[in-house]
Amino acid sequence: MIDRFLTEKIKAKLFKGKAIILTGARQIGKTTLLKSFFGSDEEVLWLNGDEVDVQELFSTISATRLKAIFGQKKIIVIDEAQRIKDIGLRLKLITDSIPEVQLIATGSSAFELANHINEPLTGRKWEYKMFPISFSEMVQHHGLLEEKRLIPHRLVYGYYPDVIVNQGNEVELLKQLSDSYLYKDILAWEQIQKPDKLLKLLQALAFQVGSQVSFNELGQLCGLDSKTVEKYIVLLEQTYVIFRLSSFSRNLRNELKNSKKIYFYDNGIRNAVIANFNQIENRADVGALWENFVVSERIKFLNYSDKWVNYWYWRTKEQKEIDWVEEANGQLTAFEFKWSALAKAKLPQLFLKTYPNSQFKVISKENIDEFLL
Template sequence: MIKRTLKPIIEGKISTGKAILVIGPRQVGKTTLIKELLSGKDYLFLDGDDPTTRQLLTNPNTEQLKDLIKDKPIVFLDEAQRVENIGVTLKIIVDQIKSTQLFVSGSSSFEISNLTSEPLTGRKWEYTLYPISWREFENYTGVLKATRQLPLRLVYGMYPEIISNTGSEFELLKQLTESYLYKDVLAYGAIRKPDIVKKLLQALAHQVGSEVSLRELSNLLSVDAKTVSSYIQILEQAFVIFRLGAFNRNLRNEIKTNQKIYFYDNGILNMLRGNLNPLETRNDIGSLWENFLISERVKKNDYQQSLAQIYFWRTRQQQEIDFVEEVGGNIFAYEFKWKPTARVKIPSSFIKAYNADFKVVSSGNFREFIG
């Protein structure tokens, strides 16, 4: 079994009088992680996908909840976003049934965070579980085997089931894309034009590493820019994509308002591109490498509870840096190249203006950046 970084972190928060929320995409192992944490313990399991469970948990009073929970010391509610007004119900459990430790999982931040943020203010520990991180993968396979599999991971991604089922990657990714990306996002996001979402995802998949223009996307999809922006926000809250804003401080010619969009998983990205060919045959290695490194850095920063802010940088004269990180008042700049021998021209104006530390991350030295 792949050991998850969050496990010891969450273990330290049990019995502190607060609910423990684990959110993240479907199929990344949230239920498995929580059940592993609860192994050997007496607990009540409630499945938010079950209609009867949803009915019992929708607007109950304190006595009804006490009757449901009885003397169980632990309650685990899975897929909590499926329950209407779940935030208020969870608040009652935390406040009125103090002897019960509450575990909650959810697959969409726009449902869970929005529904629980106000009711559970000061009453929860919240964590995001991502697809397998590179450090978790190395700990599972060993450094040598993990490094040898790097080209495969750039193509097939880091979902637990994908890693554990060699030879079935296409079928599993197809199922994951169709059931999660389309079915779940459309169900939870109040999206009125599902066909547009599919086309938008495909368009974004082909623009990874490039700046995204809402105007161009709206023209491509024949919808207004406001709709495009709204759908991008839903996809972000559903843990499909994330944004990188432009870094700007001192230089007059810096790009200020543009953004780039990346995917949390390379396997999903490649399915949307319609290309699972081996890495050595690809002409898009640069964008796959960039997406992989940045998504892995996001996992690393979150798990380490880093305060780092992340950006890209470009000037109107086309000087650019792939990735900029600002943490503790210090600025670090990174350029991504798959080949260790690739030549890189350092943008001197950026280094001088910000006294930044600059590094090139290649397939020969990437472990320090994401491990």
């Protein structure tokens, strides 16, 4: 079994008087993680928010009835809690009325769960975001050399747990993931009337990984207005399919100040969206695959290691660009991502002149451990 970094963090917060909220995409191992240290423990009550009777149970629940339902259970796990109406108020009721119980709620879509828990659970919760398995978790599992050898495989198939443990069935599993789970929470939202347009938008985003995106241009490609494009992108972010990277600007007039790039949390899902599982030796988009991989893995690393940094990309109107700019403790470091260590890269002189104390590093597959471990 592949150990997940969040396991020990969550264990350390048990019975500390607060609810534990675990969010992340469907099928990335949230329930598996919890069962790894609870198992079939008789003191644990598992409830699934996808089930109608569980949703109905919480619709008009009282503290007295909750105590009767929980009985002698010490740990209450509510899976897919975003499916339960007014979940924040229900969780608050449990934490306030039954403080001896450890409450854990998981969710696969932030647009319901986060919006409905933040105010009711202020000061009453620990929150953790979970991602597909990370490069660093796999290094811990079977060593750095082995995982670096598998990077070409990861660029194509990604890091979803089922995909990793079922070698030879990657394409079938990714098709199932993208068809059955990827859009489930979004399409359940009543205002999504055109799922075909949503898929077109995702495909357009997949083809533009690592490039600036324009809502107007995306709308023209997909047959949607720019406001609907932005709304769909927000929903895709909140269901942990994609994320945005903002541009860095402080001093120059010609720095792009409000532009965005969009990346996928998982390379395998990105490739499933465009139905391209060719190996990297036969692909023209290896640069985009590498950039998406490195950026998403850095996001995982920063989250799991509790490093407090700001990050952006940088570009000017004259198309001078840096893939990743990071600021930690007042120090700026610029990074360029190159699949081959032989590819030449240098820091744009304009950036160096404007931010003279900044550092510069090139990240390739040969030195990826310096960036992700």
